[in-house]
Amino acid sequence: MALNSFYQDLTVTGSVVAVDPSKPSFSIQARSGDLFETLVGPTTWYEMLTNLDKLGRDRVSEPERLEGEDGVHYSLRKYIEKGRTVTVNGVIYRDGKEQRYEARAVHLFGSEPGDYVYEETHWWLSQLSLMADRWLDMLFDSRRSYAIDDFSKLYRTNLNITGKPVSEDQECATLSRLIYGLSSAYLLTGQNRYYLAARAGVAYQRQAFRTLSHDGRHCFWAYGRRRDAKGEHLVIPSQNGDDFDTIPLYEQIYALAGLAQYYRITLDWEVLEDIQRTVSTFQEFYWDPVSGSKGEGFAGTGGYYSHLDFATMRPDSPKLGDNRSQKNWNSVGDHIPAYMINLILALDPLPRGAAGPELEKFLKVCQGILDETSDIIAKHFEDPASDFVNERFTDQWEPIQDWRWQQDRAVVGHDLKISWNLTRCAFYCQQRAQDRGYSAEERGKFQKQADHFLAFARRLADRMGEVGLDKVRGGIFDLVERKPTNEMPTQFAYGCTKDFWQQEQGILAYLILHGATPKDHKYLELARECIGFWNLFFLDHDRQGVYFRTTADGLPVIEGGYAQKGGHSISGYHVFELNYLAHLYTRAFVSTGGEVDNNFCVYFKITNSSDQESINVLPDFFPPDLLEIRKITFNGVDYTEDRKPAARNYYQIRIDDVPRGSDGTLEVRVEFRRHAG
Secondary structure, rough: OEEEEEEEEEEEEEEEEEOOOOOOOOEEEOOOOEEEEEEEEOEEEEEEEEOOOOOOOOOOOOOOOOOOOOOHHHHHHHHEEEEEEEEEEEEEEEEOOEEEEEEEEEOOOOOOOOOOEEEEEHHHHHHHHHHHHHHHHHHHHHOOOOOHHHHHHHHOOOOOOOOOEEEEEEEHHHHHHHHHHHHHHHHHHHHHHHEEEEHHHHHHHHHHOOEOOOOOOOOOOOOOOEEEEEEEEEEOOOOOOOOOEEEEEEHHHOOOOHHHHHHHHHHHHHHHHHHHHHHHHHHHEEEOOOOOOOOOOOOOOEEHHHHHHHOOOOOOHHHHHHHHEEEEOOOOOOHHHHHHHHHHHOOOOOOOOOHHHHHHHHHHHHHHHHHHHHHHHHHHHHOOOOOOOEEEEEEEOEEEOOOOOOOOEHHHHHHHHHHHHHHHHHHHHEEEEEEEEOOHHHHHHHHHHHHHHHHHHHHHHHHHHHHEEEEOOOOOEEEEOOOOOOOOOEEOOOOEEEHHHHHHHHHHHHHHHHHOOOOOHHHHHHHHHHHHHHHHHHEEOOOOOEEOOOOOOOOOOOOHHHHOEEEOOEEOOHHHHHHHHHHHHHHHHOOOOOOOOOOEEEEEEOOOOOOOOEEEEEOOOOOOOOOOEEEEEEOOOOOOHHHHHOOOOOOEOOOOOOOOOOOEEEEEEEEEEEEEO
């Protein structure tokens, strides 16, 4: 279709394949294969990618100025050369058969071709710290220590773009997600401020939202607390539109996200007890065991129901409407990243001292949940008739394609989240396949599972690279039709927008797949493009935060609820999780600095309430034989020679006879590095 007098802003990401000083111009080849001749002029500017710290990182060498050379040609020669990855914000002109693309801003990602500033050792650490500091400053002003009363008085879920509260509501799941972020920030930085805030947040969550059963065996978490002219009251069922007046499993799952990550760094037995009670709730009320032992109303087909009626505590109540007897991605898959991986990392191998029969039994329950949910995803979610997974099911695993807004549509980020988490599960299966504590038959089964999970993860990631990723501008799209009817590879359900949390899923999926298949650099290229789009367009530099949504070209959408920094769908979770794991994955999987920089540190702060005699320090599931412990310090004292595990792929450290600090805690710092081989 030829257009006359048509002008539009256009963002293009790709690799420079040619430079023509005579025009002057350079040509970019996008992932789509399209070639964009990009003209530059006196209003074109060049800038290096900046982090939330706003520090200028332009260290491109200054070439000698040629005689008679103007600024336009000099800048083109200085900043543009073949092989460099760039993102251009420009204007495209179309008039009949004539087309012209002019650059306004040219964004660079490193001072040399092949260099990326976001692969520096401190990039993600700096972003994480600045966001965590700003979040705490917004909620608690200038405080540097925190008490349970601070969260009671000042914590709010809904925050506007500047971080100011827009309502008095407090949601349990979003508080837990913030605790996850603060705990992750401590794990990577060792900054005491984040630990103190996480500790106070955990205390408030347990005091304000926990509901125990009459026998103390089960724990439900209330949706939230609401304050109005009549005072403050507890709200039990969900107030979210899709789940209104029910108890959705995903909200209960995310109530554990912060507790599990906090337990990782502290070994606080009281927190572990609440985690155990909540998992018991999942198994008692939501789980649909294949054994069929629960009787009428339960299908006996595996997995977890998505909703309960708060009055009957059953998933088959007619009161649930179109959420009755359903299973979905959230009720099955969200267990894995929200709490289960972190919980298993803390418990496997079983800690010394506190590793009694009950804890061993609980570990087996956790492993059973991980095995069952990952197997179900690999078995039931893939759809050979579509590029995208099915996300909603009856309790007989028949796909539901007429549910409310979802219909027969795919959330691209869910496909990438499955790819990312099945790869993590594959790594765990690989570790178990090498564990001589299992029989040869069991080890063979684990290796077969690992191969199956990884193959499915790669298929999904490959297809999303074709139909879910913007191959001209970069970034991950949002909601699309699973079976396009417009004779195009991708059909958008609404607009071609991009949401922050889906960028996280894409970045982590492609980074971890690069780690799983290091000789195949296509995943690293995809990860770098997604990371570039994130850092260019989603960071709110003025307020040290992120935008929820952008347009296809990367302009922030700040209308209505999309302007909120905090809310039901955005909290201190996905952005902190991205920073936490992108740092670990980059250091572990991406070759930088000639192996010099392929190391990282993690920090723990064991409380005086813990009676465990050891701590498991591996921060995520990694491939076997990839990482080794280089250094261990307790309260600043080097214990490496005394405590470094002798066996490869064994990351448990004894802490039984180490003197505690004056406050009764033990600060542990562990440095990992990638095996040189």
